[in-house]
Amino acid sequence: MAFVDLRPSRGWGPDTAPGRVGLFWISIWTLFLLQPLATGWQERDRWTGWVGMVLVVAFAVVYVGTFGYQRRRMHAGTFALPTRQGLAVFALLVALAVAQCALLGQSGTASAVYLCVLSVMILDHALRWWLVALTLAVTYAAGILVPGWERDTSLLLAMLAASVAVYGVQHMIAGNVRLRLADDQNQRLAVADERNRFARDLHDILGHSLTVIRVKAELAGRLVDADPPRARAELEDLERLAREALGDVRRAVEGYRELTLPGELTRARAALRAAEIEADLPNSTDEIPGDLRELFAWTVREGVTNVVRHSGARRCVVRLSPTSAEVRDDGRGLAGETAGDGNGLLGLRERASALGATVVCRPGEPKGHTLQVLVGTP
Template identity: 35%
Template sequence: MSVKAEEPRDAPRAPEAAGRKERRKDPGGAWRREPGELAFYPWLLIAYPPISDLAAGEVRPVLPAALGVATFAVLYVLCIRLSFRDRRRAAAVALAGLLAAAFLLLAGPAHNWFYLAPLMTIACGVVLRGRSVYLLLTVLTLALVAVMWYAGASWANISLATWGTAAGGLVVSIVLKLFSVIAELQETREELARVAVAEERLRFSRDLHDLLGHTLSVMVVKAEAVRRLAPRDAEAAARQAADIEAVGREALTEVRAAVTGYRGRGLAAELASARTALADAGIAVTVTVTGERPAPEADALLGWAVREGVTNVVRHSAAGACEIVLEGTTLEIRDDGRGRDGSPLGNGLRGLTERAVALGGTLETHDRDGFLLRVTLP
C-alpha cells in the first residue's frame, strides 16, 4: 500500500497562445494532446446543408453561390490556422473577410444557409481575445436576427439560429480562455516548485554552514593542541582530546536535528496536512492527540508516519473514514477500507519500519475491518 514519492519532473513550458497544441507527459508516463487547430476543422461539416442545396440545383445561379461557399470555407480555415500560429493581424483580416462572405451568403434565398452563422462566430471565438469577442458576438447576433427577419424566416428558426450562433462563439472563447489560464497556472506552479526547492537547498546549506563552520574550526584548533602536547604533557593532551570528542558529539546531534528538519515538517504540520488531504479525498477523519509533545527525533518520525499512512489511505484504501490516534509516542492510523489484500509492505512502510527500529520502536500493521498502522516509540 505504500506510495513511493517521485522527484519532480521538468514539465514543458506552457503554450504561448491559448489552446495551442502541446504534448505533455502525465505522471503515468502517457502522452496527452491538448486540443489545437485540428479540433475546429470538423465543424465545417455544418456547411453540409448549403452544399446539399447546391448539389440539388436549388440555388440559382449556381456558380456564384458555389464560389461564395468555397470562399467562406477557405477564410474559415485561414482564420483558425493563422490564429494558432500567432499571426493575429492576418487572422483578423481573414476574419473580416469571413464575416463579409457570411452575410452575403446569408442574404440569399435558401434558409438552410443560416447554418453558416455558427461557423463565423466559432472563428470569432478563436481569433479574438478579451472582451472584444463578446461585443462582436452581440453585434453579429443582432445582425443575424435582422437578416433572417428580412429574409422572411420564422421566429422559431430565428431563435434557434441566433442561439446557436451566440453559444458557438461564446463556448469556444471560454474554453480557449480556460486552457490559457490552466497553462499559466501550470507554469506558475512549476516555477513556485523550483523556487521552493532552491530556497530549501539554500536554507539547508546555510544551516550546515552555521552548525559545522565554528565547530570544525574548534576541533581543528584542539587537534593541533593535542599534537603539540602529546610528546610532553599526556594529561593535557587527553583533556584536549576529550574536548574534541564532546564537541564532535554535540555537532553530530545538531546535524541530525538539522537533517530531521530538512526531511520532515514535524508531527503538528503533518497532522494538519493529513486533515486537509483526507477531507479533499472525501474521507471522514477523526484526530485524537493526548499526552505531551514527543522529543524532536520522535516528533519527526511520527510526522513521517502520518504522512506515509495518510498517503496510503488516500491512494489505496477506498475508505470512507479514517481515525488518527496519538497517545504519547504511540500512533495509530486506522481506516475502514479494503486493506492490503495480502500484498507485501511497500517501500515506504519498509523504510518507516527501519527508522522506527533505529529509534528503538516498532511498526505494526493489521488487516481487520480495514487497515491499521501502529507506530510505537520509546
C-alpha cells in the first residue's frame, strides 16, 4: 500500500507575512504627502500651517489604517468593504483633503491620488470608477476655477495611472488568495480521502482475519469436549492468525510514518522555490541503498527545513551518494538550538545511530552551513 504522511507539516516554506509587507509599502507611498507637509512647515508662523500639517498626518493615518483593516479581509478572499462603510471612509478622507486644500493651497491636491487608489481598493466595481471619475473632474476643475491655482495635467495622469495600476494589483492579489484557498481545500480533501482509504485498508486487513478467527473460535469451542487434540490445534491456529493480523495492522500504521526519498526531494524543491532559494537537487535516487532511503529522506527534510526557516540563503545544494546525504547552503549559518540541539537534529541523530551512521554539522565554505549524514566512519 502507498501512504501519504498525515501528520502536521513541520513547516515547509518561508515564514512570511505578505500582508505586513504590503502594509509597509503602502506606508512608504504616503511619502508623496511630504509636499503639503512642506507647505505647512513653510507657513508654520501661522495657525493655518500647523493645522494643515495635522490634517495631512490625519489623512495618512486614516489611509494606512483603512488598508490595515482591509488586509484581514484580503486573507479571507474579500476585498471591498461594505458599501456604507467604504463610503464613510471615502467621505472622511475627502473632508480631510478639502480642508488641506483650503489651508495649504494647491499642494493639498496631492491627496487626490490617494482618494482614487482608496476608492478602487475598498469599493465595488461600478461605484469605484464613478468616484475616480468624479475625483478627476473636481481636481481638474479646481485647477481652472480656483484663483491662484494652475492647471495640473501631470496630477490627473498620476491619478489615472495609480487607479489602473492598483486595479491590476487587486486582481493579482485576488488570484493569489483564490489559489491559496483552493490549495488549502485540496489539502483538506487529500487528508480526508487518505483517512477514508486507510479506514478501508484496515477493514480489508482485519475483516478477513477476524472472520476466520471467529469461525475457528466457535469450532474450537465445540471441539473442546468432543475432540480435545483438534480443539488444541484450532486454538494454536487462532494464536497464529491473531499475531498475523496484529502484524498487518502495525505495518499499515507504520506506512503512514515512512518517508520516501523522491517525495522529500519533490517537497524540498517546492519549499525552496516558495522561499525564492535556488535549488540544486539530484534528479535520481537509484544509487541509494534501500535501507538508507528513509534516513536520507529525513536528512533532506531536516536540512531543507532549516535552510528555509533560518539560513537566509540564496542557494541550497543537496548531494546524495550510496554512503552519504548532504544539505548545504550559502546563508548566514546556524547557531544555538538550530545548529545542534534542536529536536529535529536529535531525532535525525537517533535514526542515523540506529543504522550506524553519523550526523555532521559544520560551517560552509566560505559561508553558510552544511548538514551531512555519513554511513560508516566519518
